[in-house]
Amino acid sequence: xxxxxxxxxxxxxxxRKVFRRGSTDVVALxxxxxxxxxxxxxxxxxxxxxxxxxxxxxxxxxxxxxxxxVEVDGVDITALSRSALRAQRRRIGMVFQQFNLLNSRxxxxxxxxxxxxxxxxxxxxxxxxxxxxxxxxxxxxxxxxPAQLSGGQKQRVGIARALAAEPTVLLSDEATSALDExxxxxxxxxxxxxxxxxGLTIVLVTHQxxxxxxxxxxxxxxREGRVVDGGTLADxxxxxxxxxGRLLLPALPDGGEHGAEVLDLVFVGEQARRVMARxxxxxxxxxxxxxxxxxxxxxxxxxxxxxxxxxxxxRGPVEQRAADRAALTAAGAHPHEPETELExxxx
Amino acid sequence: xxxxxxxxxxxxxxxxxRMVGVAMAITIPLGLLVGVLLLLTARGAPLQQPIVNxxxxxxxxxxxxxxxxxxxxxLIPFTRxxxxxxxxxxxxxxxxxxxxxxxFARIVESSLREVPAGLVxxxxxxxxxxxxxxxxxxxxxxxxxxxxxxxxxxxxxLGYSAMAGAVGGGGLGDVAIRYGYQRYETDVTIxxxxxxxxxxxxxxxxxxxxxxxxxxx
Numbered sequence: 001x002x003x004x005x006x007x008x009x010x011x012x013x014x015x016r017k018v019f020r021r022g023s024t025d026v027v028a029l030x031x032x033x034x035x036x037x038x039x040x041x042x043x044x045x046x047x048x049x050x051x052x053x054x055x056x057x058x059x060x061x062x063x064x065x066x067x068x069x070v071e072v073d074g075v076d077i078t079a080l081s082r083s084a085l086r087a088q089r090r091r092i093g094m095v096f097q098q099f100n101l102l103n104s105r106x107x108x109x110x111x112x113x114x115x116x117x118x119x120x121x122x123x124x125x126x127x128x129x130x131x132x133x134x135x136x137x138x139x140x141x142x143x144x145x146p147a148q149l150s151g152g153q154k155q156r157v158g159i160a161r162a163l164a165a166e167p168t169v170l171l172s173d174e175a176t177s178a179l180d181e182x183x184x185x186x187x188x189x190x191x192x193x194x195x196x197x198x199g200l201t202i203v204l205v206t207h208q209x210x211x212x213x214x215x216x217x218x219x220x221x222x223r224e225g226r227v228v229d230g231g232t233l234a235d236x237x238x239x240x241x242x243x244x245g246r247l248l249l250p251a252l253p254d255g256g257e258h259g260a261e262v263l264d265l266v267f268v269g270e271q272a273r274r275v276m277a278r279x280x281x282x283x284x285x286x287x288x289x290x291x292x293x294x295x296x297x298x299x300x301x302x303x304x305x306x307x308x309x310x311x312x313x314x315r316g317p318v319e320q321r322a323a324d325r326a327a328l329t330a331a332g333a334h335p336h337e338p339e340t341e342l343e344x345x346x347x
Numbered sequence: 348x349x350x351x352x353x354x355x356x357x358x359x360x361x362x363x364x365r366m367v368g369v370a371m372a373i374t375i376p377l378g379l380l381v382g383v384l385l386l387l388t389a390r391g392a393p394l395q396q397p398i399v400n401x402x403x404x405x406x407x408x409x410x411x412x413x414x415x416x417x418x419x420x421x422l423i424p425f426t427r428x429x430x431x432x433x434x435x436x437x438x439x440x441x442x443x444x445x446x447x448x449x450x451f452a453r454i455v456e457s458s459l460r461e462v463p464a465g466l467v468x469x470x471x472x473x474x475x476x477x478x479x480x481x482x483x484x485x486x487x488x489x490x491x492x493x494x495x496x497x498x499x500x501x502x503x504x505l506g507y508s509a510m511a512g513a514v515g516g517g518g519l520g521d522v523a524i525r526y527g528y529q530r531y532e533t534d535v536t537i538x539x540x541x542x543x544x545x546x547x548x549x550x551x552x553x554x555x556x557x558x559x560x561x562x563x564x
Contacts, residue, residue, distance in 0.1 A: 061472075062472060086475075086476060092472070094468075094472040096465060096468075098465050100465040100466050101469075102466060102484060103488060104487040104488050104561075113473060114473035116483065117476075118474065145563040146563070147564045161469075165474070
């Protein structure tokens, strides 16, 4: 595969990072391959200790990987000199969980910091910083200091600062984890908006499943320094048995009937829309003539595609079951045995 | 109190202020430099130089552990080499500065260490060099705390400057010893103490106001 393929904004190849702790080696990253397409919102999902922080520090060049490559815009940053690396770091804008704004500076001056570092004139810095504050909806707070801003406003300043040097990729390190639900929602909306309006590539590193479901086009599941599953969200949801798929599926209410053969069905995209509109003649269940009784259902968008998850009991005669299953598979229903709901921790 | 005594105290106060002022004017930039170096050369810090760090730390600690009155005497040859004399306020400024730099450097180091690592990381990920991290993040963010540290140091220097009187350094300490102690002029002793108390209050007040003004938290 050509490493400078133009549609890939950020790529890691066999990324490995080993820390020495006393006399033992701790493997933080164990061969991580990522490919983030330009304009994509890409999720890195993992619990604490999965290697997320190390991955971020490798992506923005604050940590040198033990082996493997990190390419931003086709440039392998692991091969750069210190000063070239500093310049390249500007290609990745960072948004932090704890905002990391300078208390000694106003919102405007915080946004201007990356421009100051590059040596842009005061007048241009001011103009550009004002524009960015306007973009994040804070133009009337330019002279406020961080202590006078709410958590959500601080993060908006953080996002404006991250965009100041016009990065290729915006890297968000748990950007909404320190915010209440409503504020987090508005910050995520802002990120979605920036993604759409500016075509900004965004990498969201998070332990929050809901953030990935709401925001991402594609994601990887990171566990013990390894990518255990990945792909576009719609694809993952259509693989109900896969680790990422199991996490992404809408949760079903507990309970359900026992005795009959119970199956979970998953529909993605147009199929999901049809199956939820139960009176639709196109209902993929009816069209196949499979006799099922609906026990529970959940429906929500995953990665921008509607996903329907149904728990059904097969009502046909026993000898018919195998044919029913085959028909359901043919209908794109991904039939599988109901499994206990997964938490991210145990996935 | 006679007019003569008032003049005496006034002159001594000016001498003390001169000693403290010049000593601090030299201490602040040099102490900042040493403090920044102590921080940046530490293990895991950007400039990581364990040997330099240990050596610097040793010098600073030795400087701080020698009692000032002994340093005053021990430095007499050095003082003569630097300012050409060993008596008077100018001569006193040399040992005062030598004793104060290590003290202030440690205060600077601990103030800078209080700046959250995330702020440094934010600047680094925006492409900041080590020098930019110091000038744009560490020092500005620690400024209120640095001012508070400089206030403490100034008051310490004021105390040391009184001791300089013991070796003919001039200032309030000198007057208190020569008139108050050796000639049993208790009113002079009391007057010098009162002036010192007032000076300490003033320095603390100015420091507090400045520190609060600079703090935006």
